[in-house]
Amino acid sequence: MGGDASSSSSSAVRLRSIYVSSCGPPVGDTAEAPNGGAGEASSRSVAKFNGDDVEGAPHEAAAGVALNQFMADSDVKDSLHPADPLMLPESTHSLLFIESICSLPWMFSFAIAMLSFMCLWLAFENNINSGSADNRFNIPANVTTSVRVAQYLSILIALLMEEEIPTGLFLLRQIQQQDFHQKFPSKRGKSKKYWKFVLAAIFRILSGYFFLINVFVILVQATGVIEIFYDVLALQFVQQLDDIAFNLAKIDVLGNRLQKACTSPVFRQEFEKQKVKCKKSDAVLKALYFLNLFGLVAGMVVVSTRQLSGHYQCNSITVNFNDEIWYPARALNVETGQYEDWTLIFSYFNGVYEKNGTHAGRPVYSEMRKFDRTAYEGVIPAEIRYCEDISAWIFAHEHIRKNDDESADELGCNWLMRTEETDEFDLLNYEGYWSIWTGVVGKTEIDIICNECVSNVDCNLNGKCMNGLCQCKQNEEVQYLGTHCETRLSEGCKTIIGERGDEMMSVEYYNGAMNETGPLDTLFQEYARPVYTFIGDEIDGQPMREDDVIWLMFTGRRWFGIQFNMRERNITLDELYGGLIEFHAFWNRAYSTVTTFVSDPSNNPTPVGMDW
Secondary structure (H helix, E strand, O other), rough: OOHHHHHOOOOOOOOOOOOOOOOOOOOOOOOOOOOOOOHHHHHHHOEEEEEEEEOOOHHHHHHHHHHHHHHHOOOOOOOOOOOOEOOOOOOOHHHHOOOOOHHHHHHHHHHHHHHHHHHHHHHHHHHHHHOOOOOOOOOOOOHHOOOHHHHHHHHHHHHHHHHHHHHHHHHHHHHHHHHHHHHHHOOOOOOOOHHHHHHHHHHHHHHHHHHHHHHHHHHHHOOOOHHHEEEEEEEHHHHHHHHHHHHHHHHOOOOOHHHHHHHHHHHHEOOOOOOOOOOHHHHHHHHHHHHHHHHHHHHHHHHHHHHOOOOOOEEEEEOOOOEEEEEEEEEOOOOOOEEEEEEHHHHHHHHEEEEEEOOOOOEEEEEEEEOOOOOOOOOOOOOOOOOEOOOOOEEEOOOEOOOOOOOOOOOOOOOOOOOOOOOOOOOOOOOEEEEEEOOOOEOOOOEEOOOOOOHHHHOOOOEEOOOEEEEOEEEEOOEOOOOOEEEEEHHHHHHEEEEOOEEEEEOOOOOOOOOOOOOOOOEEEOOOEEEEEEEEOOOOEEEEEOOOOEEEEEEOOOOEEEEEEEEOOOOHHHHHHHHHHOOOOOOOOOOOOEEEEEOOOOOOOOOOOOOO
16 A cells, blocks of 8 residues: 555546556556566556456557556546545645645645635625525525526526535545554654644535535526526636636646645555445445435425425515596496497596516416405506517506407407516516507506515614514604605694685594494594595585585596585485495596696695696
C-alpha cells in the first residue's frame, strides 16, 4: 500500500478526478511495473472487455491509454470495487487540512472557500429580498406547465451535479483517524490534524446544502424555462470554484508555491476503503441522495399545490375605472327580457371584486355590492377574468353586448375592456394599457389594488390590520370607510349645507343586524362614501311633497342628486332602504329622469366643495 500510486499494484480511486491504476501506471511513468519492466509497462496497456484480457495490438493499446486518460480527467465519482483504495480529492478544500494554517496555500484555499460561500450567500439574499412580508420567497401566483416540468427536472439535475455532500460524507466515513495519521506521520514535530480534515469535510457538506437551498429558491421563483436552466448552471459554476482554482494552481498559473502544494505527493496517497460494520448506518448514508430528492420534491409539491389553488393570488381587489361613457350600450333589461340602449358610465362598476373560482389557472373576480362589499343576490355582477382565446385579461358582463349579434365577439369572450396579450397569472402584475369599447376601440388605464393588508400602514394608519383585512376606526369625532380606511368622514361633515343655506342634508344610520329594535349603528353608504338624505321642508324655494325623497350619493366617480316620490313609485320606506342594499348605479339607471344634479368627476370622500 505504498505512498506512490505508480508503485501500487492495486486500484486507486480519487474522488472528483478518478485515477485507476489496475492496468499499470499512467502513460509516461518510468517506474518499474510490478509485472514487468518499465519499457513494457509504458508501451502497452491491458483492456478488459467482457472478462477477457486483450494485449499487444497497437489499436487496442491506444484504446486502453485513452480509457485511462479519460478516467483520469473525469469529474464524476466512481464507486468501483469496495476493496479498491481511494485518494484525496484534488480540490482546494483538501489544502485546508493538508497545509499549515496561515501558509500561502492554506490562505488561498480559505479565500476560495469564502469566495464560493459569499457568492452563494449574495444569490440567496438577493432572491429573498425580492419578496414581500406576505410572500417572503416572491413565489409567482402560478406558472405554465412547461415551467413546472422544468422545475421538477431541475431538481434531478441539481442533485446529479451536486458533489460536495456525498464527497464530504464519503470522506468522513472512509478515512478514519488512525489511517489518516498513518498516511500523514509527524515530520519535524508537525503533523496534519485530523480535526482539520473533519472540519473541511463538514464545510463541504454545508456548502452542498447551501447550494441546494439556493437552487430551491430559484426554482420556486422562476417564471421561465430558460431562466431556470441558466440560474441552476450559474450556481453550479460557483460551487465548482474550488476545482477550477486547484487546476489553475496545478498548471502553475497562480505561482510556483501553489503549484508545489497542488502537486504534492499527498494527493497520491492511497487509503483503503473501510468496511462499515453497521449496515443501518451504511444504508442511511447511501439513501442520502433519495432523502435530498424527497425533501426538494416535497417542497416543490407544496408550492405547486398552493399555486394551483390560488394561494399566492389576491382574494379581493378594488377596481377604479375612469369616467369613459358608452352610448348606446346594448344591455339586457331583466324586466322585459329584451336588449335595450342604455348609457354605460364605466365608473359605475368601480368597487370591490372578490375572487370567485379560477379559470385557466387564474382567478375570476366577481363584482361585489356597493353597499357592504358582499355578494349580490338579485344583480348579475360584472367579472374580471382571463380569456384564453385572446390571451388577455378582460372586464365583461354577460348581460352587456357590443351589438345585437351575439356571436360577433365570441372569440374575444365579449370583452368590454381587455389588456394587451399577456400570459401573466397575477392581474396585479400586469403593467400596460387596457383597450376599452365605447362603440369604437380606445385606450384607458385602470387602477387595481389588493384589499389584503400586512400591517397597519396598509390601512393608512386609520385602522388595524387583522387577519389580512383592515378594521377601520370609528368614534364620535371621525369615521373611516373603504377597504384601506382611505375615506375620512369627520363629525362636521355628517351634515352639509348648500350654498344658499336653505338646503341641508345629513347622513343616516341603520341597524347592522337588520333588527327593528336594535341600535342604529351602521352608516348608509355606497361605493365607500356616505349617502346623504335631504332634511327640510323646501328645496329651491319649492315645498317638499309628502313622500318625496332626495338623496345625494356617490356612483363610482361622480356624486348624483336623486329625487323621487315613494307614493308614485308605489314603494314603502322599508323597501326603499332595502333597495339600497342591492343598489348598482348602472342597473338601477342612476343617470335617468330622477337625477336632478351631477358633480364633476372626483374621488373626494364627501361632496363638500364640488362643482355641479
